[in-house]
Amino acid sequence: METNKTNGMIAAILIAAASIACWSPSESPSVDSSTPRPSATSTPSNTNQMSETNKAPTTMTGFKANLPTGFKEPTDDAGRLLLKEYGAVFVARGGVTPPNTVVFRDQAEVTSFQNSLKTSSENIGGFNLELQTVAMDDLRKAIADAKAAGLSISPRGQDSAKRTYDETIELWKSRVEPALKHWVSKGKITQADADRIRGLSPYQQVPEVLKLEQQGIWFAKDLSKSIIYSVAPPGTSQHLSMLALDVKEHEDAKVRDILAKHRWFQTVTSDLPHFTYLGFGEDELSKRGLKKTTDGGRTFWIPE
Ligand SMILES: [Zn+2]
Numbered sequence: 001m002e003t004n005k006t007n008g009m010i011a012a013i014l015i016a017a018a019s020i021a022c023w024s025p026s027e028s029p030s031v032d033s034s035t036p037r038p039s040a041t042s043t044p045s046n047t048n049q050m051s052e053t054n055k056a057p058t059t060m061t062g063f064k065a066n067l068p069t070g071f072k073e074p075t076d077d078a079g080r081l082l083l084k085e086y087g088a089v090f091v092a093r094g095g096v097t098p099p100n101t102v103v104f105r106d107q108a109e110v111t112s113f114q115n116s117l118k119t120s121s122e123n124i125g126g127f128n129l130e131l132q133t134v135a136m137d138d139l140r141k142a143i144a145d146a147k148a149a150g151l152s153i154s155p156r157g158q159d160s161a162k163r164t165y166d167e168t169i170e171l172w173k174s175r176v177e178p179a180l181k182h183w184v185s186k187g188k189i190t191q192a193d194a195d196r197i198r199g200l201s202p203y204q205q206v207p208e209v210l211k212l213e214q215q216g217i218w219f220a221k222d223l224s225k226s227i228i229y230s231v232a233p234p235g236t237s238q239h240l241s242m243l244a245l246d247v248k249e250h251e252d253a254k255v256r257d258i259l260a261k262h263r264w265f266q267t268v269t270s271d272l273p274h275f276t277y278l279g280f281g282e283d284e285l286s287k288r289g290l291k292k293t294t295d296g297g298r299t300f301w302i303p304e
Pocket residue numbers: 021022023239244245246273274275
C-alpha cells in the first residue's frame with residue numbers, strides 16, 4: 001500500500017522497531033532491533049513518585065517501574081517507540097542482567113556490558129552458543145523437557161544467541177551503501193549528502209537513515225521498505241544482551257509452551273523465531289509491566 005505515506009512510515013518504523021530482535025542475512029522477517037539513538041539526557045524526576053535510586057523492581061508494578069536501575073530513558077520519539085514496542089527485555093531479572101540502554105553506542109560499550117555478565121557456553125545443535133548463565137540453565141531444562149516429549153529445541157545458527165556489535169555493523173553497511181548509491185542515481189539524495197552520511201559512525205547514521213525513510217527513501221535491501229525490516233541498526237539487538245535465542249522449531253506450539261515454562265518468551269510480534277529470556281514465570285509478567293497479546297496463535301509479552 002502506497003497511501004498515507006507519513007503515517008505509514010511512522011507505523012512502519014514503530015512496527016519494525018518492534019521487530020528487530022534478530023537479523024538474518026536474507027530479507028526474511030527475522031530482523032533485529034533498531035532505533036535512532038536515544039539521548040542519554042535524563043528527564044527531571046517526579047519527586048512525588050519514585051526517584052531513580054529507590055525504584056524497587058521486586059515490589060513495584062508497571063513497566064516503567066521495572067526498568068533497570070540507571071536505565072537511560074530515550075528522549076526521542078523513535079527511541080521511545082522502540083522501548084514501548086520492543087523493550088520487554090528491560091524488565092528481565094531473576095538472576096540475569098538486562099541492558100540499561102536502548103542502544104549501545106559501539107563495540108566498547110557492548111564488550112564492557114557483556115564482560116560484566118555471568119555467562120555460560122554450550123554446544124547446542126552443533127553450534128557453540130553463549131548466554132547469561134541463568135538463561136542458559138533454563139534453556140538446558142527446556143531442551144531436556146522437549147527431548148522427553150520427543151521434541152527438540154535448537155538454534156537456527158551460530159549467531160542465534162550472543163552477538164557482537166561489530167556483527168551488526170557489517171549487515172547495516174550492506175544495506176546502507178547500496179541504498180545511498182541507488183538514491184543518488186535517482187536524484188533523491190545529493191552526492192554531498194550521501195558522502196556526509198558515509199562519513200558518520202553507524203550510531204550516527206541510524207537517525208539520518210530513518211529521517212530519509214520518512215520521505216520514502218527506503219534503505220531495506222529491496223529499497224521498498226524500512227531498513228529495520230532488514231537488519232538491526234547497530235547496538236539495538238537483544239542478542240547483544242545475551243538474553244535472546246533464535247529457535248529453529250519456533251513454529252511448534254508445544255516447543256513454545258516448553259520454552260515459556262522455562263521463562264523464555266516471545267516478545268517481538270514480527271520476529272517469529274526470536275525468544276527472550278525474562279527470568280519470570282508467566283504469572284509474574286503482568287506485574288512487571290508486560291501485557292499478553294496473541295497473534296497468529298502465538299503468545300507475545302510486550303510492554304504495556
Ligand atoms: Zn533473535
